């Protein structure tokens with residue numbers, strides 16, 4: 001088949017139409033991108049929101065604020081007797097029911113992990129978890145909320161003397 005080096009009038013019209021539409025769509029995508037560039041709020045899913053809402057209002061306020069800049073997942077808020085004892089048996093929690101701060105209503109403790117943009121948790125990424133914990137502590141300080149992280153129970157900022165690492169765990173230091 002011979003190759004033509006020119007377009008017929010009808011073909012030209014069609015190409016122009018395609019071009020017009022393409023430019024239109026490209027402009028729309030650019031506008032969406034522009035509108036989103038300052039929108040850094042990473043929303044919680046319905047399930048995570050439910051977990052967050054089982055906690056003390058100070059924890060709700062804190063992690064709603066944290067999530068604006070540092071994407072995170074609420075792993076656990078309130079824990080009932082069965083879940084608490086299961087956690088303890090798996091050596092994930094220090095206490096049996098009802099001695100954990102997860103067991104009060106509302107819960108005075110929450111487990112939160114940093115996540116990627118597709119909401120995946122990497123439990124082995126200790127560096128990022130620690131980075132996240134520092135961020136949470138900083139925001140909490142600014143908001144006047146006293147919290148303890150499970151990677152530094154005695155709040156002395158030295159992580160090497162921490163005996164039991166519960167790196168997703170944050171609790172109100174003096175809730176009353």
Ligand SMILES: [Zn+2]
Nearest residue numbers: 109110111169
């Ligand atoms: Zn916990």
